[in-house]
Each structure stands twice: as structure tokens, then as C-alpha cells.
Amino acid sequence: MNIAGSSKNDHYTFIPRYLEQNSDSVYLHITTNNTIYGTQYHVLPEVNNNNGFLVADMSSDILSMPIDISEFGLIYAGAQKNMGPAGVTLVIIREDLVGRAERQIPTMLDYATHVSKGSMFNTPPVFAVFMVNETLKWVESIGGVSAMAEKNRIKAKKLYDEIERNSLFTSPVNRNDRSLMNVPFVFDRDGMDDNDFLSYCSERNIVSLKGHRSVGGFRASIYNAMPEKGVDALISAMQTYEHDQ
Secondary structure: OOOOOOOHHHOOOOOOOOOOOOOOOOEEEEEOEEOOOOEEOOOOOOOOOOOOEEEEEOOOOOOOOOOOHHHOOEEEEEOOOOOOOOOOEEEEEOHHHOOOOOOOOOHHHOHHHHHHOOOOOOOOOHHHHHHHHHHHHHHHHOOHHHHHHHHHHHHHHHHHHHHHHOOOEEOOOOHHHEOOOEEEEEEOOOOOOHHHHHHHHHOOOOOOOEOOOOOOOEEEEOOOOOOHHHHHHHHHHHHHHHHHO
């Protein structure tokens, strides 16, 4: 395995533009949205090897925007962020890649197994699949993925604009790489207590804002199901908290 690029030394606050790809690499793997650090690919990287292909873990931003399937060799995504309850995994694989594993792998982990059985090799999680279908119908009813993408852009812009305006907070993420799904922010003033703001929000029924333990601060996850009024409520709390300081 070759790590083609990383922003680890800068606490993963941006997505590397230059990737050191091996000319004989079979594939380039990316995670399109980083839920912990709040970065997201808005422009896909190119694969240097003409015979190679792009593999993407899209678990946390699938269905949030239109994507060109032809740009990928393989997409996989857990359902639990935007598609439905945990227990379902979406896999989109180019037909010529099915069955190309170069080593022996367990039958259950071989995509060829599931393709040949129409995704019914084993008993599926019926309720979870049902809920995914209900979610897909809901997305379609509001205008499809394009309409959902516009809703997500509006929500994210509102929140990032407030973070930029508010004298108490700042975003640690490079502006061009900011996620539309997960918005981390931290205090921009010494002596502030994270727990005090978390309690302030909790009293207003705004919960689950604590940032990941490796990052600290705060993180607003504004996936598809989060309505715009939820973002508005957080913005209002940020403004009144600023006023009270």
C-alpha cells in the first residue's frame, strides 16, 4: 500500500492536491467526506495509471449530491448517514472488476458472490432495506439528489457564514475543502469552556455537538435529514451565546 497524500501533519485540515501515485498502482482509494475533521472532496483526483481506477468510500455523503458513476471503478457506502439505518451497505462496482480478486478471500466478502446471487446470497436485513427504500422515495419526492444538494449547500453556507461572522468561533478547515455534511468549529478566544457552550445548547434542545475526541471543540453533522430550521436553531444559539459573553 502506498499513501499517495496526507494532511496529517496539519491535523487533516485540508485535502492534498498533489498525490504521489505509483505508476503501476491498480487503484486509488479516497474517502470522499471525512466526518471527524470536516473535509470533503469537491473535485475528484485523477488516477495516473491509465489502467487503474478510483475507489471511494462514500458512506457519509452518498445521496447528498449528484455523482458521475462512470468516474469510479468501485463505490461503497454504509447506509447509516444518509440512506437509512445501519445494517445496509451499498456497493456500485464496474462489471469488469467483479471477480478480479488476486487472492483467495472468504465467499461472503467476494463481490462476485453477491452479484451472482442478485444481492440475496444471505438473508438481507429486511427492515433496514425497507427503510432505505422509503428514504429513496423521500429524496425523489423533493426533487431528487440535485434538489437535496441545493438544500445541503444552503444549510452549510448559513452555518459557515455564522462561524466566520461570530467573534467566538472559527473553522479549522481550509475553506475550499469544507464538508457540507460535518462542520467542525472551535473557540477562537482563550479561556472559553467547551462544556459551557455544549450545556447552553443542550438547554435549547440542541444536542450531539461535541467534537470528536481527537479534535475537540464542536461538530455539527448536518446530513440530508437535518432540516434547515435545525441549522437556524444552532446559529441562533451561537449568536445569543456570543451576546451573553
